[in-house]
Amino acid sequence: MKKELFAAILLAALFFGALVNIRVLDSLGESITAIVDDAERAARSHDLDGAAQAAEDATRLWESRSGYTHLVLRHSVIEDVSDKLGDLAKAAYAGNPGETVGAAKAARSRIESMASIERVRAGSIF
Amino acid sequence: MAIVIIRTLILYLAIVVSMRVMGKRQLGELAPAELVVxxxxxxLAAHPLQDLGTPLIYGLVPVLTLLCCEILISGAILKFARLRTLICGQPGMIIKNGRIIQREMRKSRYTLDELAERLRKKDITDIGAVRYAILETDGTVSAFPYPEELPLTPRQMGIDVSAPGFPVPVICDGRVIDKNLKTLGRDRSWLGKRLAARGVKDARDVFLFSADGVGNEFFQRKEFPPK
Incomplete structure (x- = not known):
């Protein structure tokens, strides 16, 4: 009976850990998306320095969590998000507002998909 | 991660059900749930090993989930007999009073060739000699021949045979196993005497020495004793 109890507790702990992981990734995704939105708004108002600064902030925040993300996300996903944030910064530094807005949209879409893939939904399961 | 756990649970259940539906003939000697695991x-363990871009947790979490499933299901099987029948199935009698039960054979998808093969493995060449045969839940066949087909036992012949003891190794490859000496109720001085009787001074020169406590011993010297 002890073994079964241990197994039930372990299974519950795994599910709890999974739920915490969803929460953490959601929160990280929301924080980065908010900064990317700032970059997009700045680019729309032709404040490309502000957009570049926001892109740098988003990259810094993303990289500061690399210890965790490398544990729970496929490395290809991590690199993809890094690339999208890099593209956003590159477009802002290049001084092209249209390209910066496009890069911000692409980055936001990738971050949202990174967070949503962990959410428990029929689409994610099957 | 939650997706990994849920997918593992779905796969586990799907494969257990598939194995159960496929029937006993697909199984070796494992129960369906054990085979699935x-x-x-x-x-599951191989994926993160092959692809370094996949976090180790993607292998560990499903393996731990399966471990939990296996422990919970085996525990539940012990407690609930109906669940055991549901997951492991029931033994089926395929020969009854010398008559092959064709309905049971069809139900278990068991062919005559397979039945003959399983019986041959039990040294039974004539199906007609079998009174009862049962297809067990692990896919093996238990066969019970007619009494007149069974080999004679010493009791039936009225022969008195002394029961041998249970032999345990006392020296393995030059190493004395004190635990087994104790099991025999002997000590190293007894061992020294037994070796001296065979002209051996050092236990390290012995490859195998076993004894059963009722006087039967097996002794073999090392072919190339260490210098």
């Missing part, structure tokens, strides 16, 4: 675990 064996098949899945090896594959």
């Amino acid at each position: 064996a098949v899945l675990m090896s594959d």
Whole structure:
């Protein structure tokens, strides 16, 4: 009976850990998306320095969590998000507002998909 | 991660049900749930090993989930007999009073060739000699020949045979196993005498020495004793 109890507790702990992981990734995704939105708004108002600064902030925040993300996300996903944030910064530094807005949209879409893939939904399961 | 756990649970249940539906003939000597765990675990553990871009947790979490499933289901099987029947199935009698039960053979998808093969493995060449045969839940066949087909036992012949003891190794490859000496109720001084009787001074020169406590011993010297 002890073994079964241990197994039930372990299974519950795994599910709890999974739920915490969803929460953490959601929160990280929301924080980065908010900064990317700032970059997009700045680019729309032709404040490309502000957009570049926001892109740098988003990259810094993303990289500061690399210890965790490398544990729970496929490395290809991590690199993809890094690339999208890099593209956003590159477009802002290049001084092209249209390209910066496009890069911000692409980055936001990738971050949202990174967070949503962990959410428990029929689409994610099957 | 939650997706990994849920997918593992779905795969586990799907494969257990599939194995159960496929029937006993597909199984070796494992119960369906055990076979599923064996098949899945090896594959799940291999992915993160092959692809370094996949976090180790993607292999560990499904393996732990399967472990929990296996422990919970085996525990539940012990407690609930109906669940055991549901997951492991029931033994089926395929020969009754010398008559092959064709309905049971069809139900278990068991062919005559397979039945003959299983019986041959039990040294039974004539199906007609079998009174009862049962297809067990692990896919093996238990066969019970007619009494007149069974080999004679010493009791039936009225022969008195002394029961041998249980032999345990006392020296393995030059190493004395004190625990087994104790099991025999002997000590090292007894061992020294037994070796001296065979002209051996050092236990390290012995490859194998076993004894059963009722006087039967097996002794073999090392062919190339260490210098």
